[in-house]
Amino acid sequence: VEETYIMIKPDGVQRGLVGVIISRFEKKGFKLTGLKLFQCPRELAEEHYKDLQSKSFFPKLIDYITSGPVVCMAWEGIGVVASARKLIGATNPLNAEPGTIRGDLAVQTGRNVVHGSDSPENGKREIALWFKGGELSSWTPAQQPWLTE
Ligand code: GTP
């Protein structure tokens, strides 16, 4: 099954947006399989964003992600990676459509409140990076027959 790694960044936690952000994914009908509040060590943030290592903003990005606790989540469902990216909206919140998380709740790229994996491969890679095996739950939501035929 397709999985994605969603993370509420430190600004989302500090601004009290944890509940509303989780609700967006929950209401859509995806399945939550992992959830924790976590103070991210620098090395993990660097590994997570290693593709951006050469960017000028990389040190600032690592400072930002490690500046306070984040909420780590694993979500599962058909098409969850692309759909979650749509729910999140464009990287620059000023370009993100109203109705998306960034479009509704943020104003700057450097404080864009949430992360979502950009491919199914990266979804698996990132979930393995941020969670230990015992932290993930395999379960069947009671509402499943009312979500998928
Ligand atoms: P993520 O879901 O967090 O991976 O965002 P994204 O996939 O929409 O964007 P990308 O992977 O290209 O960049 C990762 C993160 O780096 C962004 O979400 C921003 O937090 C940060 N970032 C990207 N570009 C810039 C920039 O030009 N300036 C600053 N300050 N931060 C940036």
Ligand code: MG
């Ligand atoms: Mg990205």
